[in-house]
Amino acid sequence: MNQPENVIEIRNLSKVYRDFWGRKKVQALKSLSLDVKKGEIFGLLGPNGSGKTTTMKLLLGLLFPTTGDVSMFGEPASNVEKNEKIGYLPEESYLYRFLNADETLDFYGRLFNISSDERKKRRDALIERVGLQHARKRQLKEYSKGMTRRIGLAQALINDPDLVLLDEPTSGLDPIGTRDMKDMILDLRDQGKTVVMCSHLLADVQDVCDRIAILYGGELKVMGRVDELLKSKEQEQILTSTLSDEALNEVKAVLVKHNAEFISADRPTATLEDLFLKTVQISQAQPGKRFVSADDKAESPLDNEEKPAT
Numbered sequence: 001m002n003q004p005e006n007v008i009e010i011r012n013l014s015k016v017y018r019d020f021w022g023r024k025k026v027q028a029l030k031s032l033s034l035d036v037k038k039g040e041i042f043g044l045l046g047p048n049g050s051g052k053t054t055t056m057k058l059l060l061g062l063l064f065p066t067t068g069d070v071s072m073f074g075e076p077a078s079n080v081e082k083n084e085k086i087g088y089l090p091e092e093s094y095l096y097r098f099l100n101a102d103e104t105l106d107f108y109g110r111l112f113n114i115s116s117d118e119r120k121k122r123r124d125a126l127i128e129r130v131g132l133q134h135a136r137k138r139q140l141k142e143y144s145k146g147m148t149r150r151i152g153l154a155q156a157l158i159n160d161p162d163l164v165l166l167d168e169p170t171s172g173l174d175p176i177g178t179r180d181m182k183d184m185i186l187d188l189r190d191q192g193k194t195v196v197m198c199s200h201l202l203a204d205v206q207d208v209c210d211r212i213a214i215l216y217g218g219e220l221k222v223m224g225r226v227d228e229l230l231k232s233k234e235q236e237q238i239l240t241s242t243l244s245d246e247a248l249n250e251v252k253a254v255l256v257k258h259n260a261e262f263i264s265a266d267r268p269t270a271t272l273e274d275l276f277l278k279t280v281q282i283s284q285a286q287p288g289k290r291f292v293s294a295d296d297k298a299e300s301p302l303d304n305e306e307k308p309a310t
Protein backbone atom coordinates (compact mmCIF):
# COMPACT_ATOMS: atom_id res chain seq x y z
CA MET A 1 0.00 0.00 0.00
CA ASN A 2 1.29 3.48 -0.83
CA GLN A 3 2.22 5.65 2.14
CA PRO A 4 0.25 8.93 2.18
CA GLU A 5 2.38 11.86 1.05
CA ASN A 6 3.74 14.29 3.63
CA VAL A 7 2.06 17.69 3.60
CA ILE A 8 4.53 19.05 6.18
CA GLU A 9 8.16 18.01 6.67
CA ILE A 10 10.08 19.60 9.55
CA ARG A 11 13.79 18.75 9.79
CA ASN A 12 16.12 19.69 12.69
CA LEU A 13 14.21 22.89 13.28
CA SER A 14 15.57 25.23 15.95
CA LYS A 15 14.40 28.68 16.89
CA VAL A 16 16.27 31.09 19.14
CA TYR A 17 14.57 34.36 20.06
CA ARG A 18 17.15 37.12 20.43
CA ASP A 19 16.93 40.46 22.20
CA PHE A 20 17.42 43.88 20.56
CA TRP A 21 21.22 43.46 20.76
CA GLY A 22 21.17 40.04 19.08
CA ARG A 23 21.90 38.22 22.31
CA LYS A 24 20.26 34.83 22.78
CA LYS A 25 17.10 35.23 24.86
CA VAL A 26 15.14 31.98 24.60
CA GLN A 27 15.72 28.73 22.73
CA ALA A 28 12.08 28.04 21.85
CA LEU A 29 12.67 24.96 19.64
CA LYS A 30 15.54 22.46 19.67
CA SER A 31 16.17 20.29 16.64
CA LEU A 32 12.53 19.43 15.96
CA SER A 33 11.84 16.87 13.23
CA LEU A 34 8.38 15.63 12.31
CA ASP A 35 6.13 14.91 9.35
CA VAL A 36 2.41 15.49 8.92
CA LYS A 37 0.74 13.20 6.39
CA LYS A 38 -1.96 14.16 3.91
CA GLY A 39 -5.47 13.66 5.27
CA GLU A 40 -4.58 13.22 8.94
CA ILE A 41 -5.48 15.25 12.03
CA PHE A 42 -2.23 15.95 13.85
CA GLY A 43 -2.17 17.30 17.42
CA LEU A 44 0.67 19.42 18.75
CA LEU A 45 0.73 19.28 22.54
CA GLY A 46 2.93 20.56 25.32
CA PRO A 47 2.88 22.66 28.47
CA ASN A 48 2.88 26.48 28.29
CA GLY A 49 6.03 27.77 26.65
CA SER A 50 7.01 24.44 25.06
CA GLY A 51 7.15 25.84 21.51
CA LYS A 52 3.76 25.04 19.92
CA THR A 53 2.91 28.57 18.76
CA THR A 54 6.48 29.07 17.57
CA THR A 55 6.09 25.91 15.44
CA MET A 56 2.77 27.17 14.00
CA LYS A 57 4.31 30.55 13.15
CA LEU A 58 7.26 28.86 11.46
CA LEU A 59 4.80 26.80 9.39
CA LEU A 60 2.97 29.94 8.33
CA GLY A 61 6.24 31.66 7.41
CA LEU A 62 5.60 34.37 10.03
CA LEU A 63 8.97 33.53 11.65
CA PHE A 64 12.23 32.32 10.16
CA PRO A 65 14.02 29.31 11.63
CA THR A 66 17.41 29.80 13.31
CA THR A 67 18.50 26.46 11.83
CA GLY A 68 16.71 23.61 10.06
CA ASP A 69 14.11 23.35 7.31
CA VAL A 70 10.34 23.38 6.99
CA SER A 71 8.76 22.25 3.77
CA MET A 72 5.04 22.25 3.00
CA PHE A 73 3.45 20.73 -0.10
CA GLY A 74 7.02 19.98 -1.17
CA GLU A 75 7.98 23.68 -1.15
CA PRO A 76 10.03 25.65 1.41
CA ALA A 77 7.76 27.27 4.04
CA SER A 78 9.26 30.66 3.07
CA ASN A 79 7.42 30.36 -0.28
CA VAL A 80 4.41 32.64 0.35
CA GLU A 81 2.35 31.12 -2.49
CA LYS A 82 1.82 28.01 -0.36
CA ASN A 83 -0.29 30.11 2.04
CA GLU A 84 -3.13 30.03 -0.51
CA LYS A 85 -3.52 26.33 0.37
CA ILE A 86 -3.54 27.00 4.12
CA GLY A 87 -6.31 28.09 6.48
CA TYR A 88 -5.38 29.39 9.93
CA LEU A 89 -7.50 29.83 13.04
CA PRO A 90 -5.39 31.81 15.56
CA GLU A 91 -5.90 31.43 19.29
CA GLU A 92 -7.05 35.04 19.56
CA SER A 93 -9.45 36.31 16.92
CA TYR A 94 -8.15 39.13 14.69
CA LEU A 95 -11.47 39.68 12.93
CA TYR A 96 -12.98 43.14 12.39
CA ARG A 97 -15.47 43.75 15.17
CA PHE A 98 -17.71 46.10 13.17
CA LEU A 99 -18.33 43.70 10.28
CA ASN A 100 -21.09 41.11 10.38
CA ALA A 101 -20.53 37.43 9.45
CA ASP A 102 -21.48 37.89 5.77
CA GLU A 103 -19.22 40.92 5.40
CA THR A 104 -16.35 39.17 7.19
CA LEU A 105 -16.37 36.18 4.86
CA ASP A 106 -16.84 38.40 1.82
CA PHE A 107 -13.85 40.51 2.91
CA TYR A 108 -11.53 37.49 3.34
CA GLY A 109 -12.84 35.95 0.11
CA ARG A 110 -11.78 39.12 -1.75
CA LEU A 111 -8.28 38.88 -0.25
CA PHE A 112 -7.98 35.50 -1.97
CA ASN A 113 -9.34 36.94 -5.26
CA ILE A 114 -12.33 34.60 -5.19
CA SER A 115 -15.00 35.62 -7.75
CA SER A 116 -18.20 37.25 -6.52
CA ASP A 117 -20.45 34.26 -7.32
CA GLU A 118 -18.05 31.78 -5.73
CA ARG A 119 -17.65 34.02 -2.63
CA LYS A 120 -21.41 34.06 -2.15
CA LYS A 121 -21.63 30.29 -2.56
CA ARG A 122 -18.81 29.59 -0.10
CA ARG A 123 -20.06 32.20 2.38
CA ASP A 124 -23.56 30.69 2.51
CA ALA A 125 -22.25 27.14 2.81
CA LEU A 126 -19.76 28.03 5.56
CA ILE A 127 -22.22 30.09 7.58
CA GLU A 128 -24.61 27.16 7.51
CA ARG A 129 -21.84 24.68 8.34
CA VAL A 130 -20.72 26.63 11.44
CA GLY A 131 -24.32 27.22 12.55
CA LEU A 132 -24.44 31.03 12.37
CA GLN A 133 -27.42 31.54 10.03
CA HIS A 134 -29.37 33.23 12.83
CA ALA A 135 -26.58 35.74 13.52
CA ARG A 136 -25.12 36.39 10.08
CA LYS A 137 -26.23 40.05 10.03
CA ARG A 138 -25.01 40.86 13.55
CA GLN A 139 -21.71 42.67 14.08
CA LEU A 140 -18.96 40.44 15.46
CA LYS A 141 -18.52 42.71 18.49
CA GLU A 142 -21.84 41.29 19.71
CA TYR A 143 -20.71 37.67 19.30
CA SER A 144 -20.10 35.32 22.24
CA LYS A 145 -16.78 33.49 22.53
CA GLY A 146 -18.31 30.38 20.93
CA MET A 147 -19.79 32.34 18.02
CA THR A 148 -16.44 34.06 17.52
CA ARG A 149 -14.71 30.66 17.29
CA ARG A 150 -17.30 29.54 14.72
CA ILE A 151 -16.89 32.58 12.45
CA GLY A 152 -13.11 32.24 12.92
CA LEU A 153 -13.27 28.70 11.56
CA ALA A 154 -15.46 29.81 8.63
CA GLN A 155 -12.91 32.54 7.84
CA ALA A 156 -10.06 30.00 7.97
CA LEU A 157 -11.92 27.85 5.41
CA ILE A 158 -12.98 30.57 2.93
CA ASN A 159 -10.08 29.75 0.56
CA ASP A 160 -11.01 26.02 0.60
CA PRO A 161 -7.55 25.18 2.01
CA ASP A 162 -5.83 21.78 1.78
CA LEU A 163 -4.18 22.29 5.18
CA VAL A 164 -5.91 23.83 8.18
CA LEU A 165 -3.92 25.05 11.21
CA LEU A 166 -6.06 25.43 14.33
CA ASP A 167 -4.72 27.05 17.51
CA GLU A 168 -6.86 26.01 20.50
CA PRO A 169 -10.01 25.42 18.38
CA THR A 170 -12.19 24.33 21.33
CA SER A 171 -10.97 26.73 24.00
CA GLY A 172 -13.78 28.66 25.66
CA LEU A 173 -16.51 26.59 23.99
CA ASP A 174 -19.33 24.98 25.93
CA PRO A 175 -19.79 21.20 25.55
CA ILE A 176 -22.16 21.56 22.58
CA GLY A 177 -19.89 24.07 20.85
CA THR A 178 -16.97 21.74 21.55
CA ARG A 179 -18.77 18.74 20.02
CA ASP A 180 -19.75 20.84 16.95
CA MET A 181 -16.18 22.05 16.53
CA LYS A 182 -14.85 18.49 16.83
CA ASP A 183 -17.39 17.27 14.26
CA MET A 184 -16.35 20.07 11.91
CA ILE A 185 -12.70 19.08 12.32
CA LEU A 186 -13.55 15.43 11.57
CA ASP A 187 -15.54 16.61 8.49
CA LEU A 188 -12.44 18.40 7.23
CA ARG A 189 -10.54 15.11 7.35
CA ASP A 190 -13.43 13.36 5.56
CA GLN A 191 -13.10 15.96 2.81
CA GLY A 192 -9.42 14.94 2.43
CA LYS A 193 -7.98 17.98 4.14
CA THR A 194 -5.05 17.86 6.57
CA VAL A 195 -5.46 19.42 10.00
CA VAL A 196 -2.81 20.44 12.54
CA MET A 197 -4.16 21.57 15.89
CA CYS A 198 -2.62 22.84 19.13
CA SER A 199 -4.65 22.35 22.25
CA HIS A 200 -4.41 22.04 26.00
CA LEU A 201 -7.77 20.27 26.07
CA LEU A 202 -6.47 16.74 25.95
CA ALA A 203 -9.81 14.95 25.83
CA ASP A 204 -10.66 16.91 22.68
CA VAL A 205 -7.30 16.03 21.15
CA GLN A 206 -7.84 12.38 22.02
CA ASP A 207 -11.28 12.47 20.39
CA VAL A 208 -10.18 13.82 17.02
CA CYS A 209 -6.44 13.43 16.44
CA ASP A 210 -4.90 10.54 14.51
CA ARG A 211 -1.35 11.30 15.62
CA ILE A 212 0.19 13.60 18.18
CA ALA A 213 3.52 15.11 19.14
CA ILE A 214 4.25 16.27 22.68
CA LEU A 215 6.82 19.04 23.06
CA TYR A 216 8.58 19.87 26.30
CA GLY A 217 11.06 22.74 26.59
CA GLY A 218 11.16 23.05 22.78
CA GLU A 219 12.05 19.36 22.29
CA LEU A 220 9.98 16.58 20.80
CA LYS A 221 9.36 14.05 23.57
CA VAL A 222 6.62 11.79 22.23
CA MET A 223 5.25 11.20 18.74
CA GLY A 224 2.99 8.54 17.36
CA ARG A 225 -0.54 7.36 16.72
CA VAL A 226 -2.86 8.22 19.60
CA ASP A 227 -4.37 4.72 19.65
CA GLU A 228 -0.91 3.07 19.68
CA LEU A 229 0.45 5.36 22.39
CA LEU A 230 -2.50 4.80 24.69
CA LYS A 231 -3.05 1.10 24.06
CA SER A 232 -2.07 -1.32 26.82
CA LYS A 233 0.30 -3.88 25.30
CA GLU A 234 -0.03 -6.57 27.97
CA GLN A 235 -3.78 -6.79 28.32
CA GLU A 236 -6.72 -7.48 26.07
CA GLN A 237 -10.08 -5.77 26.27
CA ILE A 238 -13.24 -7.39 24.95
CA LEU A 239 -16.42 -5.35 24.91
CA THR A 240 -19.70 -7.23 24.95
CA SER A 241 -23.30 -6.54 25.77
CA THR A 242 -24.28 -7.35 29.37
CA LEU A 243 -23.47 -10.94 30.38
CA SER A 244 -25.34 -13.07 32.87
CA ASP A 245 -23.32 -14.49 35.82
CA GLU A 246 -23.51 -17.87 34.15
CA ALA A 247 -22.15 -16.55 30.84
CA LEU A 248 -19.42 -14.62 32.66
CA ASN A 249 -18.36 -17.78 34.49
CA GLU A 250 -18.22 -19.63 31.19
CA VAL A 251 -16.05 -16.87 29.70
CA LYS A 252 -13.72 -17.12 32.71
CA ALA A 253 -13.49 -20.88 32.22
CA VAL A 254 -12.57 -20.40 28.55
CA LEU A 255 -9.85 -17.93 29.58
CA VAL A 256 -8.43 -20.40 32.11
CA LYS A 257 -8.43 -23.08 29.40
CA HIS A 258 -6.27 -20.79 27.26
CA ASN A 259 -3.89 -19.96 30.15
CA ALA A 260 -5.20 -16.40 30.30
CA GLU A 261 -5.71 -14.64 33.59
CA PHE A 262 -9.11 -13.07 34.20
CA ILE A 263 -8.36 -9.60 35.59
CA SER A 264 -11.50 -7.54 35.61
CA ALA A 265 -14.82 -7.22 33.88
CA ASP A 266 -14.67 -3.40 33.71
CA ARG A 267 -11.08 -2.34 33.24
CA PRO A 268 -10.36 1.41 33.01
CA THR A 269 -8.41 2.61 29.97
CA ALA A 270 -5.65 5.20 29.86
CA THR A 271 -6.48 8.69 28.67
CA LEU A 272 -4.43 11.18 26.73
CA GLU A 273 -4.32 13.20 29.90
CA ASP A 274 -2.48 10.28 31.58
CA LEU A 275 0.01 10.19 28.71
CA PHE A 276 0.57 13.95 28.76
CA LEU A 277 1.12 14.20 32.51
CA LYS A 278 3.38 11.14 32.50
CA THR A 279 5.43 12.66 29.66
CA VAL A 280 5.91 15.89 31.63
CA GLN A 281 6.81 13.91 34.77
CA ILE A 282 9.38 11.77 32.91
CA SER A 283 10.74 14.83 31.05
CA GLN A 284 11.42 16.54 34.37
CA ALA A 285 13.00 13.48 35.98
CA GLN A 286 14.94 12.23 32.91
CA PRO A 287 15.65 15.15 30.51
CA GLY A 288 17.31 12.89 27.89
CA LYS A 289 14.45 10.37 27.69
CA ARG A 290 12.42 10.32 24.45
CA PHE A 291 9.68 8.09 23.07
CA VAL A 292 9.88 9.01 19.38
CA SER A 293 10.09 6.59 16.51
CA ALA A 294 9.64 7.04 12.78
CA ASP A 295 7.45 3.98 12.28
CA ASP A 296 4.69 4.88 14.77
CA LYS A 297 5.63 1.92 16.96
CA ALA A 298 7.04 4.15 19.69
CA GLU A 299 7.18 2.83 23.19
CA SER A 300 4.68 4.87 25.20
CA PRO A 301 5.61 6.64 28.45
CA LEU A 302 2.64 4.74 29.91
CA ASP A 303 4.53 1.49 29.38
CA ASN A 304 6.75 2.67 32.29
CA GLU A 305 3.68 3.01 34.48
CA GLU A 306 3.96 1.31 37.84
CA LYS A 307 1.25 -1.28 38.19
CA PRO A 308 -1.37 -0.28 40.74
CA ALA A 309 -1.33 -2.35 43.96
CA THR A 310 -4.09 -4.94 43.99
Ligand SMILES: Nc1ncnc2c1ncn2[C@@H]1O[C@H](COP(=O)(O)OP(=O)(O)OP(=O)(O)O)[C@@H](O)[C@H]1O
Nearest residue numbers: 017025026028046047048049050051052053054055
Ligand atom coordinates in the same frame (compact mmCIF):
# COMPACT_ATOMS: atom_id res chain seq x y z
N1 LIG B 1 8.69 36.94 20.51
C1 LIG B 1 9.33 36.27 21.48
N2 LIG B 1 10.45 36.76 22.05
C2 LIG B 1 11.10 36.07 23.00
N3 LIG B 1 10.72 34.87 23.49
C3 LIG B 1 9.59 34.34 22.97
C4 LIG B 1 8.83 35.00 21.94
N4 LIG B 1 7.77 34.22 21.62
C5 LIG B 1 7.85 33.11 22.41
N5 LIG B 1 8.94 33.18 23.20
C6 LIG B 1 9.40 32.17 24.17
O1 LIG B 1 9.60 30.95 23.46
C7 LIG B 1 9.16 29.83 24.24
C8 LIG B 1 8.10 29.04 23.48
O2 LIG B 1 6.95 29.88 23.35
P1 LIG B 1 5.64 29.44 22.53
O3 LIG B 1 4.71 30.61 22.52
O4 LIG B 1 6.05 28.87 21.23
O5 LIG B 1 5.07 28.27 23.48
P2 LIG B 1 3.64 27.57 23.49
O6 LIG B 1 3.93 26.11 23.61
O7 LIG B 1 2.83 28.00 22.32
O8 LIG B 1 3.02 28.12 24.85
P3 LIG B 1 1.46 28.35 25.27
O9 LIG B 1 0.91 26.99 25.55
O10 LIG B 1 1.60 29.16 26.52
O11 LIG B 1 0.77 29.07 24.15
C9 LIG B 1 8.68 30.41 25.57
O12 LIG B 1 9.74 30.35 26.50
C10 LIG B 1 8.36 31.86 25.21
O13 LIG B 1 8.53 32.70 26.35
